[in-house]
Structure formats: structure tokens, C-alpha cells
Amino acid sequence: MINEQEKKYQLSRRNFLKAGVAASAMGVIGAIAAPAKVANAAGASLKYTAATKGQWSKLHPEHDYGSATVRFVESNDQWLGTTKIVGKVKNFSEADMGFNLATRGLLPNKKTQAASLSFFFRHPFGAAIANAGMFVAPPAAVEGKPSPKKLEIPDPEQMSQHIKDAAYFLRADEVGIGKMPEYAYYSQKLTDKAGLMTKPVEECVIPVTERLPYVIVVMVDQNLQTMLGSTGYDGISGAMSMKSYHATGNIAVILATYIRSLGYNARANHAFNYNAVMPPAVISAGLGELSRTGDCSIHPRLGFRHKVAAVTTDLPLAPDKPIDFGLQDFCRVCKKCAENCPNQSITYDSDLVEYNGYLRWNSDMRKCAEFRILNEDGVSCGRCMKVCPWNSKEDSWFHQAGTWIGSKNGASAKLLKTIDDMFGYGTESIDKYRWWLEWPEMYKYPAVAQAPQTH
Amino acid sequence: MGTFLIFLAGVLFLAGILFIKPRAKREQMWKTVVNWALFVIWYGITWMGISFVYINASVGHVKATSTAIFLFLGISVVLAVVQARLLGFIGVKKAGNTGELQA
Numbered sequence: 173m174i175n176e177q178e179k180k181y182q183l184s185r186r187n188f189l190k191a192g193v194a195a196s197a198m199g200v201i202g203a204i205a206a207p208a209k210v211a212n213a214a215g216a217s218l219k220y221t222a223a224t225k226g227q228w229s230k231l232h233p234e235h236d237y238g239s240a241t242v243r244f245v246e247s248n249d250q251w252l253g254t255t256k257i258v259g260k261v262k263n264f265s266e267a268d269m270g271f272n273l274a275t276r277g278l279l280p281n282k283k284t285q286a287a288s289l290s291f292f293f294r295h296p297f298g299a300a301i302a303n304a305g306m307f308v309a310p311p312a313a314v315e316g317k318p319s320p321k322k323l324e325i326p327d328p329e330q331m332s333q334h335i336k337d338a339a340y341f342l343r344a345d346e347v348g349i350g351k352m353p354e355y356a357y358y359s360q361k362l363t364d365k366a367g368l369m370t371k372p373v374e375e376c377v378i379p380v381t382e383r384l385p386y387v388i389v390v391m392v393d394q395n396l397q398t399m400l401g402s403t404g405y406d407g408i409s410g411a412m413s414m415k416s417y418h419a420t421g422n423i424a425v426i427l428a429t430y431i432r433s434l435g436y437n438a439r440a441n442h443a444f445n446y447n448a449v450m451p452p453a454v455i456s457a458g459l460g461e462l463s464r465t466g467d468c469s470i471h472p473r474l475g476f477r478h479k480v481a482a483v484t485t486d487l488p489l490a491p492d493k494p495i496d497f498g499l500q501d502f503c504r505v506c507k508k509c510a511e512n513c514p515n516q517s518i519t520y521d522s523d524l525v526e527y528n529g530y531l532r533w534n535s536d537m538r539k540c541a542e543f544r545i546l547n548e549d550g551v552s553c554g555r556c557m558k559v560c561p562w563n564s565k566e567d568s569w570f571h572q573a574g575t576w577i578g579s580k581n582g583a584s585a586k587l588l589k590t591i592d593d594m595f596g597y598g599t600e601s602i603d604k605y606r607w608w609l610e611w612p613e614m615y616k617y618p619a620v621a622q623a624p625q626t627h
Numbered sequence: 628m629g630t631f632l633i634f635l636a637g638v639l640f641l642a643g644i645l646f647i648k649p650r651a652k653r654e655q656m657w658k659t660v661v662n663w664a665l666f667v668i669w670y671g672i673t674w675m676g677i678s679f680v681y682i683n684a685s686v687g688h689v690k691a692t693s694t695a696i697f698l699f700l701g702i703s704v705v706l707a708v709v710q711a712r713l714l715g716f717i718g719v720k721k722a723g724n725t726g727e728l729q730a
Contacts, residue, residue, distance in 0.1 A: 400687065568682045595683075596690025604687050 253494025270541030322435030350456030401605030475563020
């Protein structure tokens, strides 16, 4: 009797295998479904459903890199994306940036000192945008204490998607999240720009002590048609920068305020109030690679034609990885920006040089600042942006094919550059897009310093 | 306009097939394949050029438009002549004339 009962519970080898396969299949299905369910359970009261794993965001399920072939790379103590770190990268003082060196009278052409305070305000339209940007410049707008009560938020991956969606909702063209490189922070922040002309620099700066683990970078296009119509250094050039600075600044301020209201630290960094240098943050957030200009990054779809702002934060986020779309090989052979730079500030060298503990092209930031301040054909300059093969075109199948080819290797980059030159892209100004007004008499630099006219 | 051009490309592709069909088939298989392959390549390059010129002209890239007209039109004409010769539209003496001369 007992033997019969035991037999009942015994499995044949065939049935045992069947049961094993069924259990494994259920386990796999359960494992696949579990993260979303667990995450949903964690944020049930938020009424937030998880997006598919690996999705960029809900509003932009995939990051639009154009047609470039993009690889994801690492940031560690030897590399920041495709930028090689060869030593200690020292934090930079904001007072040592190009325009501020001019205000301090440290650029070779002393005329830059008087002109440096007001050059962006020489065109009424650019000045109007810059004035609007000043509204989000005060410390009260960019920083503050977080709410004492931490609100419930979903897991870091979902929170990252949510923050990206919030940025897209606020009209960012691109957004990325990175680990904030410690060396991207300024060592000292400028608090009295006009004071640089008369006071010792120490009296015009304060130390930057903030160190937050993550950076959210938002990017806004400077407008393709306007760029196609512009020479790159005419009256609208400054306004193009200001337009994107203003837009990204507003987005960053809103995001930082939002994050602080969730109970986490957040600080907006934008052109009207920086705490950090932007290119390392851009690279870390997977939004570009360092270019031949030495201090500007290029996005695979937007090229140079953008400005960024950033939010540094300790909000739990899942950072993106830096990208490699072949720009180092491309910039090595292209040199179109160097050929077209009106002040020859961009190097023709093929090899990188060591600069402040990392490798970059040896372009002359001082000459660049000097030209932008003293330019009498317009306001500032973005000629390198205008001519760069990565961003000088409209969206079309042949430009898509071109950037796909250009992102392959050095030889294909040379081919793209040759074709780009053959068809005259980037160097023409298309009259039908010249919608702005020019007042050349206003572009003359002042003999004595003038404070910008803010209203 | 762009939609119309795509429609036109499709219609003309079919019309082209009907037009060359009687002359494309040859005794040697490889010659038939060459005729059809050349037609597809010629047609593709021609419409690639038309698309390139159309987009660049509408955006306002003057140099790109003019360069593309010469480049793509040139390639298109050369391929068209080669194909017309292979299909016997040009460069082949009529059999009847030859007979009259002999008589």
C-alpha cells in the first residue's frame, strides 16, 4: 500500500524534465516582468507607469543622434568619454575665462578691456534676449535650500526618464544625465564682473564649494535657418547664442527648483550664472565630444549649433554614458573651422596637446575672445559653428548619409569634408533666411568702458 | 511637390520598364541582365539627382544645386547614352539600308 502511494508521487524522467522546463520558463518570464512590477509597486501612489527598460524617455523613446554611428564609452580617471586625461585636471577660476581675461586687461589687444562689458549688447535684439536672461541670473533663481521633506520618487532609472521628459516638455531639444566631473566645477566664481576692471581679482570672486554627484544637461538648438542666413559673425550671431542661453537657462532654473521641492539639492548653471564649466558636463552626459576648437563640444545631430545649461544635483539618478561618434578622427582631418576662422584662432595641428591635465587641440581661446569682443561686422562670432560639416545642413537623406559616412573613420571623414566643400555647404549665406535687421553703426566698440544697458 | 515627384518617379519607372522590355531581352543571358541592371542604376542615379537638386534648391544652397545639376545630369546622360546604344536605340545601322546598298 505504502509502495503504491510512493509510486503515485514519483515522476518519470520525462515528466521531470517537462516540469523543469516549465519552471524555468516561468522563472524567465517572472524575471523579465519583475523590475517593472516592482518599480510600479514602489511608485504606486505616483501613478507613474514604468517605460520599457532601456527607453530614453517617454516623450523621446530614443535619443536622436541623427545618422551618426554612436558608441557608448566610459568616464573614469583616464578618460572622459573620448577625451584622454593625462594628469590632474585643475579646477578653473571663472575669472580666467576669455571674456573675463579681457575685462581684466590681460588680452594682448587692450581695446578689449573697454569693450568686454557691453559687446553682447550692441545689437538691440541680442541685448533684449540677454536682458531677459538676467531675470534668471540672481542666486535666488539658480540655487536654494531643498525642501525639508523628501517626496516619494520612483527608482533612479525611472526618475531619470521622468527628468528627461520634464526637460523635453520644457522645450529642450536634447537632454542627458551624467556623473558630474569634480574638475568641471569652477574653483572660483565671478561675482563682480565690472569690478575686474578696477579691483584685485580676489575681491571679485568667491570660492565654489559645491560638489554634487550628478549633472543634468539641457541643450537647445540655435536655429538652422537663421544660421543658414548668417555669415556667422554678423548682427544675429550674438542673438543666436543668447536665444539658446536664455532658453536653456529657463529650463535649468525650473528643473533645479522642481528638484529642490522634491527634497534634494539642485543648482542651475547657465550662461548668466555658472558654477561650472559646461563641456565636461556635456561630454559626461553623453551629449557630445570635444572638438578641434578646444573648448566646445559637438553633438552628433546638432553639431555646434546649440547652447547648454546644466543642473547639478544629488537627486538619485541613473547617469548616461559618454558617446563616441568618431569626432576625434573627423576633427583631425577636417580642419574646416580652422580654415574659416576669421581670426585664425583655431589650430591646424593634427595632434592633440596636453592642456590642464587632458589632451585637446591647441586652439587659442584668447584670440577667439579678442575677435568676438572687437568684431565690428556684427556681434560676437560663431563662424566655426556655421561651417562645421556636422551641423551646417537641413535634415535630408544625403546629409544623413554624409554624417553616417563621416562618423566611420578618418578616411571617410576626409571624403565627407571634400564633398561638403564641393557643394559649398557651410560657407554661403542664404538671403531668404535673413529675417533680422542690421545696424552696423552700433557694432563699433567703445573707447571707454560702458556698462551693459539692462532694463 | 515632393509627393508629386515621388509619384512621377514611380510612374516613369514602370513606363520605362514597358518601353525597354521589347529590346532588353537578348540571346545571351548576361546581356539581358546588363540591360536591366543598367536601367535600374541609371534610373536610381537620375532620381537621386532630381531629389538632391530639388531639396537643395528649396533650401537655397545655390552652389550645391548648380554643382549637383552638372554632376548628376552628366552621369545620367552618359549612362542613358550607353544604355540606348546597348538597347539599339542609337548607333545601329538599319538592316534594310544595308540590303539596298548591296543591291
